[in-house]
Amino acid sequence: MGCISPQQTFEPVDLEALHPVKDNKLNAVEPSYKTIPANQLRRMSKSVRMSIGAMSPFITGLKFDGVIIGTANAGMEESGKFLDQLVEYDEDTLSPGNFVLSTSNAIAAQISLMFGNTGYNNTHVAKGHAFENAILDAAMLLAENPGSVFILGGVDEIASNNYLLDKQSGWFKSGIADDHDFYEANSPGTIPGEGATLFTVSNLPAGALAQVKAVQMINTDSREELAESVQQFIDRMPAKPNLLLSGENGNSDTLPYIDVVERIMGADVAIARFKHMSGEYPTASAFALWMAVKLLSGEAELPSHAIKSGTVNAADLNDIVIYNLHKGVQHSLIWVSKV
Amino acid sequence: MGRIVVTGIGMITAIGNSVEENRASLKAGRSGISTIKQFATRYANMPSGEVSTSTAALQEQLKVDSPGVTRTSLLALHAMQEAIADAGLTAAELANTETALVGATTVGGICLTDELYRDTHGQSKGTEYLGSYDYASVSLFLQSHYSIKGIVNTINTACSSSANAIIYGARLIKNGFAKRAIVGGADALAKFTLNGFNALRILSDEPCRPFDENRKGLNLGEGAGFLVLEREEDVQDKHVYCALSGYGNASDAYHPSSLSSDGEGPYKAMQQALETAGLNPADIDFINTHGTATENNDEAESRAMIRIFGNPPAFASTKTYTGHTLGAANAVETIYGILSLKHQEVYPSLNFEAPIPQLGLKPVENYHKASVRHVMSSSFGFGGNCATVIVSKI
Numbered sequence: 001m002g003c004i005s006p007q008q009t010f011e012p013v014d015l016e017a018l019h020p021v022k023d024n025k026l027n028a029v030e031p032s033y034k035t036i037p038a039n040q041l042r043r044m045s046k047s048v049r050m051s052i053g054a055m056s057p058f059i060t061g062l063k064f065d066g067v068i069i070g071t072a073n074a075g076m077e078e079s080g081k082f083l084d085q086l087v088e089y090d091e092d093t094l095s096p097g098n099f100v101l102s103t104s105n106a107i108a109a110q111i112s113l114m115f116g117n118t119g120y121n122n123t124h125v126a127k128g129h130a131f132e133n134a135i136l137d138a139a140m141l142l143a144e145n146p147g148s149v150f151i152l153g154g155v156d157e158i159a160s161n162n163y164l165l166d167k168q169s170g171w172f173k174s175g176i177a178d179d180h181d182f183y184e185a186n187s188p189g190t191i192p193g194e195g196a197t198l199f200t201v202s203n204l205p206a207g208a209l210a211q212v213k214a215v216q217m218i219n220t221d222s223r224e225e226l227a228e229s230v231q232q233f234i235d236r237m238p239a240k241p242n243l244l245l246s247g248e249n250g251n252s253d254t255l256p257y258i259d260v261v262e263r264i265m266g267a268d269v270a271i272a273r274f275k276h277m278s279g280e281y282p283t284a285s286a287f288a289l290w291m292a293v294k295l296l297s298g299e300a301e302l303p304s305h306a307i308k309s310g311t312v313n314a315a316d317l318n319d320i321v322i323y324n325l326h327k328g329v330q331h332s333l334i335w336v337s338k339v
Numbered sequence: 340m341g342r343i344v345v346t347g348i349g350m351i352t353a354i355g356n357s358v359e360e361n362r363a364s365l366k367a368g369r370s371g372i373s374t375i376k377q378f379a380t381r382y383a384n385m386p387s388g389e390v391s392t393s394t395a396a397l398q399e400q401l402k403v404d405s406p407g408v409t410r411t412s413l414l415a416l417h418a419m420q421e422a423i424a425d426a427g428l429t430a431a432e433l434a435n436t437e438t439a440l441v442g443a444t445t446v447g448g449i450c451l452t453d454e455l456y457r458d459t460h461g462q463s464k465g466t467e468y469l470g471s472y473d474y475a476s477v478s479l480f481l482q483s484h485y486s487i488k489g490i491v492n493t494i495n496t497a498c499s500s501s502a503n504a505i506i507y508g509a510r511l512i513k514n515g516f517a518k519r520a521i522v523g524g525a526d527a528l529a530k531f532t533l534n535g536f537n538a539l540r541i542l543s544d545e546p547c548r549p550f551d552e553n554r555k556g557l558n559l560g561e562g563a564g565f566l567v568l569e570r571e572e573d574v575q576d577k578h579v580y581c582a583l584s585g586y587g588n589a590s591d592a593y594h595p596s597s598l599s600s601d602g603e604g605p606y607k608a609m610q611q612a613l614e615t616a617g618l619n620p621a622d623i624d625f626i627n628t629h630g631t632a633t634e635n636n637d638e639a640e641s642r643a644m645i646r647i648f649g650n651p652p653a654f655a656s657t658k659t660y661t662g663h664t665l666g667a668a669n670a671v672e673t674i675y676g677i678l679s680l681k682h683q684e685v686y687p688s689l690n691f692e693a694p695i696p697q698l699g700l701k702p703v704e705n706y707h708k709a710s711v712r713h714v715m716s717s718s719f720g721f722g723g724n725c726a727t728v729i730v731s732k733i
Contacts, residue, residue, distance in 0.1 A: 067590070071472060079449070079531075080459065084532050091381040099535035100596045100721060103445070104474065105496035111721025112590040118607055119591035121724050122503055127475035137507065140514045161459040165472060168458065168465045213702045219482055219491055269704045291523045329479075 001209065003290045004028055005195035006213035007277045011057065011265040013294075015249035021182065024173060026193035026279030033241040034238075035059070039312075044110070046157045047074035050196035051107045052114070052154070053271060058200055065148040066120030069108045069155060070134035072127045076101040076159035084291050085163075107120065107155055107287040120150070122184040128326025129217045130154070135334070136215055142203040154197040154286020159160065163192060171280075171327065173250065181252050182276040183308075191247040193279010197286035208339045209297040212289070218331040223260050226331055228322075232263045233333045240269055241335070242317050243295075246308065249275040254328045261323045270310030272302055285332055292320040293338040340570070343509050344733065345580040345626075347426025347567035348674045349418040353388030353560055353660040357421055360680050365686040366706050370660045372546050377410075380530050384539060386546050388560025389528055389661025406467035409448040412480040412491040414667075417523035418563035419481055422477065426567035427577060430485075432519070433505060439517035441508040442478035443500035444666040450527035459595040461708050478524055488560075489517055495666070497720030498629070500524050501671035505588040505728055508568050513578065518573060523565030523670035532559060532665065539596065547630030547632035548690040549656035550641065550702050557631040560662020564670030566677075580679045584713070585616025591723030597635045600717065604645030604725035607627075609647050612727040618713060620648045623729070625685050625709070627672040627716040630656025630702075636719065639699045645732040653654050655703045659689035671726050676714035680732045685709050 003009040006026035007019055019029060019178035035043055041049060051069075079102035103109075105123035112121050120141060124133040131154035134232045140151045150337070166172060176182060182191065205211070214236070219231045230255050234240065244265050248258045262271060278287035294300035295317055302312050322334040350357070352372025354364035364371065375383040375392060397413040397636075398404070401420070408490045423433065432438060439513055448471040449455055470476065478493040490511060501524030508520030536542045536559060543556035568583060589611060591604025598604060613620060629640055644651040647660045657675050658664075664671055679685055688702035717727040 071477065079574055082535065083449075083452065083456055083459075083531065086452065086530065091530065091534055094534055094538040096535065096538035096540075096596075102535075103497045103721050105497060105720070105722045105724055106595070108496075109590070109595060109724065110590045111597070112723065116592050118592050120588050121496070121722075122494065122588065122725075123496050123508070124492060125474040125479065126492045127585050129491065130475070133490070133507075136490070136511075136516065138509050140516075143514060144510070161455070164459045164474075165469050169469045185503060208533060217490055219488065 001290055001293060002057040003197045003198040003287065004030055004050045005193065005287055006306045007195050007280055013300060015300055019192050022086060022178060024175060024191055026191055027158065028194045043157065045075060045078050045101050045106060046270050047155050048110045049157050050106050051153060051198060054196040054198040063317050064117060064151050064200060067108045067111045067151045068122050068134045068137045069153045070106055070124045070130035070229055070283050071107065071155045071241060072125055072130050073156045075102040075104050075106050076162050077157065080159060080161040112152060127282045128330030129332060132215050132217050132285045132332045135212060135303045146203055148201045151198060151199055152201050154283035155196040156193050156281040156283045159193045169242050179305050183248060185250060186252050188251055188253045190251045190280040193281050193284065195278055197290045207337050210293040211337050211339050212334060213337050214335040216333040219317060221329050221330060223256055227260050227264060230261055230333065234264060236295050237335060241319040241321040242270065243312055243320045244269050244271045245292055245320055245322045246271055246273050248273050249280045257325055270312045271308040274306060274308045282326055285322060287333060288322045288324060289336065292322055296320060319330050340511060342571040342582045343512055343568050344571045344574060344582050345423040345566050345677060346569050346574060347578050348580065348677060349421025349425060350564040350674055351390055351417045352562035352664065353390055353413055353633045354660045355615055356392060358674065362662060365675065366532050367388065367451055367547050368687060368689060368706060370546065370689055372662055373524040375528060380533060381535040381715040382533050385542055386558045387528055387543060388558060389410055390561055399697055400425050406588050408480060409468065409469045409471050410450050410527040411444055411447060411525050412477045413528060413552045415442065415481060417483065418523065419521060419565045422565040422567050428567065430468055434486040434488055434585055434628055436488045437518035438481055439508060439520040440478055440487050441492045441504040441512050441522045444474050444526055445497055445500055446529050448476050449531050450529040450625055451497050452530040454517060454703045496724040497722060498665055498668060499718040499720035499726040500666040500702055502718040502726035502728055503588060503667065505566065505673065506588060506726060508585050509586060512570055513570060519567065519569045521565055521567055524666040525563035526561055526666040527644055528561040528666055529558060541633045543632065546690050547561050549630035549632040549659060549688055550637050550695060550700055552693045553690050554632055554634065554637060554697050556631040558662040560664040562661060562664045562667045562671055564667050564674050566670065579733060580677050581730045582733050585612040585618065585729035587611025587615065588726045593723055596721050598719060598723065600639060602639035604723050605643035605719055608725035608727040609643060612715065612729050616729045623652050623713050623715050624711045625652060625679055625714045627676050627714065628654050628656050638695060641695060641700050649668035651700060653685050653703045655686055655688035657686060658722055667715060670729065673716040673730060676716045679711045679714050680730060701705035
């Protein structure tokens with residue numbers, strides 16, 4: 001797996017060093033992409049570039065049977081550029097480059113093109129459930145094709161148009177004094193982020209870093225319905241998880257949903273948060289999954305700035321439940337465990 | 340696990356606001372391709388398959404008075420309403436966690452091209468559509484409208500989107516994540532796509548001529564199509580149209596906006612669909628092709644068909660009636676395949692005169708009754724995404 005995000009999540013990975021919010025955004029920190037030829041790099045959209053870059057930890061000798069990507073905004077920057085041309089030139093002789101790159105499936109297409117892969121290819125765009133549907137798609141593919149390997153990814157970028165639309169709709173904070181305020185400001189709105197997180201997935205435990213045991217998507221604005229679904233999810237687990245990795249994002253309006261989930265988990269489950277690292281974006285749960293896998297595989301330790309409550313003993317860490325929430329109506333639970 | 344069957348269908352296109360209206364137009368060889376009347380554009384004279392109902396009229400008919408509902412969402416609601424009524428789904432069944440909704444769109448709310456520009460260039464205080472431009476907004480609108488509690492998804496793989504939506508819904512049922520799935524897609528005509536396809540020089544200034552040696556490009560269209568998929572064992576006395584017997588998905592992996600000349604991606608998708616259906620090529624009685632009438636697609640698709648079938652069965656492109664409805668294409672065209680199964684008839688491809696030299700394939704040119712047991716419906720999109728669905732008579 002690989003991750004390009006607002007933090008130091010590419011080699012050498014350092015989760016403890018926290019890159020702060022700047023201009024009320026968490027922009028991705030990108031590597032120098034030495035392995036991608038400059039002329040190819042130039043023609044890639046940011047989403048595609050980050051996705052290929054996120055593959056670099058596992059790209060050597062990579063063999064795979066298909067690609068499944070979850071994204072809400074990929075291609076939106078190109079879409080915006082084409083839109084600008086269209087309006088500013090009054091529909092007169094436009095160049096098609098941006099239009100072709102503006103399709104959501106450009107990432108999955110580019111990956112299959114680069115590797116000459118003619119296998120399964122799909123792109124899910126269900127916003128806050130785009131990555132979750134991608135996980136489910138991959139899980140079904142593995143059940144249908146045992147022994148296969150698929151690339152699974154969650155990618156989104158802070159495209160200017162999308163940023164402006166969300167800002168006008170009131171989803172973002174207009175200012176936080178310092179990073180202590182990310183969760184403590186007690187104000188509505190969150191901070192946008194971006195990232196590309198790619199995994200290879202199979203149904204073979206040998207050599208695996210972690211196992212995704214269950215994914216649950218919940219569509220509701222009702223706390224009661226959320227509570228019922230979360231309780232049912234937990235009841236199906238043999239034991240409570242060691243850690244709740246929470247998608248709390250500093251938005252005071254959606255804090256009641258976080259409270260519901262924390263209450264059901266109970267005081268004996270440690271809680272950590274990730275959105276001060278990733279920022280808020282529709283496929284941020286991919287970042288959370290990457291982080292959970294890093295912890296369960298022993299490749300990284302939970303940084304102190306991520307802990308909300310309780311203590312996490314790395315040696316005892318067996319099961320993590322990720323709870324994510326996007327714009328108050330799309331909730332998800334992902335159960336990840338040690339192999 | 341038994342078969343997955345289709346219990347309801349619904350649609351709206353340039354040739355009709357219901358399944359029955361569409362069928363009547365297909366039988367009569369009556370195309371819906373004309374000039375664009377619903378919005379102002381430099382390209383209003385480009386032949387397109389526009390739905391004749393205005394956005395305001397759709398809103399009124401569907402009794403939607405909440406703000407920010409795009410034309411794409413209204414078309415989707417119209418088609419979905421027909422499909423779920425056809426399948427006799429109750430409000431309780433819709434609001435059940437075992438009912439999934441899988442939609443598809445390539446434009447979403449970007450059909451409101453001018454509003455999007457204004458909203459992102461500080462030229463307005465923010466129109467009512469601020470939250471509706473994204474692709475997921477259509478499915479989320481439908482989910483909210485019907486209080487759907489199961490898995491809700493939207494797929495965007497350009498022109499093959501609704502094929503992948505149908506396939507995903509079927510697999511959700513097969514793998515036990517849903518008992519029934521409402522699947523399909525919607526797209527509205529938009530200045531955005533009109534200009535995009537025109538910039539690629541694949542838009543024709545005449546009604547399109549799929550598989551013809553003088554074809555010069557596609558006509559765009561708009562519309563929506565939805566199907567209700569259920570497990571055969573759950574159906575009881577309900578009317579069943581057919582089985583969704585096979586499906587395939589593959590990547591052409593050749594170029595971002597054109598297919599390999601021998602149609603490798605289309606070939607693999609069709610091959611996989613036959614395999615999952617347990618059928619031989621000779622079992623297919625009719626193919627609803629992608630048939631956009633671009634120089635590239637029709638050649639690649641023809642070669643792929645010849646590779647699989649040797650001598651391909653009867654085939655047509657119904658895009659000659661509806662235009663290329665993008666995210667709705669495969670849903671609309673698979674429904675036409677289902678009508679072929681139900682009424683034992685095949686619909687002609689319009690505007691055909693002479694076959695592509697060296698390939699020599701001729702589509703069906705006249706409506707006629709026929710023995711139809713299995714219909715294949717294919718869609719191939721930008722990025723080389725290829726998907727094929729097979730529906731079979733039970």
